Amino acid sequence: MRRTYQGRALPRQDEEVIDQGLGFDLDTLLGRRRMLRALGLGAVTLGLAACGGGSDTPSATATTGGTGTGTGTGEIADETAGPYPGDGSNGPDVLERSGVVRSDIRTSIGPGGATAEGVPMTLELTVLDLANGGAPFAGTAVYVWHCDRAGGYSMYSDGLTGENYLRGVQLADASGTVRFTSIVPACYPGRWPHVHFEVYPDQASIADSANVIATSQVALPRDVCDTVFRQPGYEASVTHLARLSLESDTVFGDDGGASQLATVTGDVGGGFTVALTVRVDTGTNPAGA
Structure with missing residues (x-):
């Protein structure tokens, strides 16, 4: 060895x-x-x-609830949407489907009907508008997507092209917060466990991915991943995670995911709440692609 x-x-x-x-x-x-x-x-x-x-990574568990803040007060790091966005920019477009605005994203919309299995996760993103003094960005539309517990992406991976689970849109409430019911994603070769998201000005804007305000990713803390990956269905993730660190990841490695590392509470039995504050600036042009 x-x-x-x-x-x-x-x-x-x-x-x-x-x-x-x-x-x-x-x-x-x-x-x-x-x-x-x-x-x-x-x-x-x-x-x-x-x-x-x-430790190379900050603690993953929190003693109180609430939203994660990452580090600093600047704009969320802009990242690639990756090869499986499902927003029409690289093939299929789930954002044109009726029913995509939903809180529970575990089940596919339409004919596929498959449900993703795994450890329950509630994802909470609180969007703040830096162009408006950091006020809550109420009414903004947030599209999230991530892989399943086997590392596959609906709409793209073999056997999943007819499914669109683990994808959905929510509109931010008065506090700028969106919440999704999902499962903890896997770790697949070469990438730290993560959730993708895009922020749009409003619901009407999701019709065209060119309207995106920010594209980024949520990083999951290591000790939470270690706990989850001991559960059935996540076996391959153990090996993949052992070969990675936040610092070696191709996306988070430049700063260790400083503005993207989520605060996590909960446990395997009751599920985890993954929370992050997302600061966006409508005065800047997103560079993620």
Whole structure:
């Protein structure tokens, strides 16, 4: 078995961690810088952090409910919608289907009718409008989608092209919040467990993906994933997650998911609530594609 450190294979398998070379040391230092940014700590604490131990990812459990805030007060990181958006920008378009505005997204709309199984998850996103002083963005439409517990995406994956589960739209209430009933997604090769979402100005705007205000992703905390992936149906996720970290992920790796790491409460029996505050700025152009 190859020896690893902080989720990365050691380039010199027969040597100690301190003897892995300058390149490995720089990667380790940069990884700790990302972690400090995710925790909201300044550069002056870097020396202390480098001398002490600690976890690569923040704690996943919270003692109180409410919405996750990520780190900082700036705009949510803009990310790719990926290859399976289902918004008409890459093939099929679920947003043109009657019934797509719904809170429970576990079952397909229309003829498919399949229901995604897995550990229950309530997803809560609170959208704030930075162009309006950070006020709740009431009435905005939020489209979410994610993979099932086997790592497949409805409308795209083999055997799922006739299904559209785990996709849906909700309109933000007076507090800017949308809530979806779903299941915890899997971890598939090369990607940290996540949920995609797009923010539109209002319900009428979802008819055209070009109207999107922001495109981003929610990152799930590691200890929650470790707990969920011990459940039946998630077996493959254990192996995939063991090969990843937030810092090595192709999407979250630039800052460890600082503005996208959700606050999570709950348990396997009663289900988890995954919450994040999403700050958007209508004065900027989204870059995700």
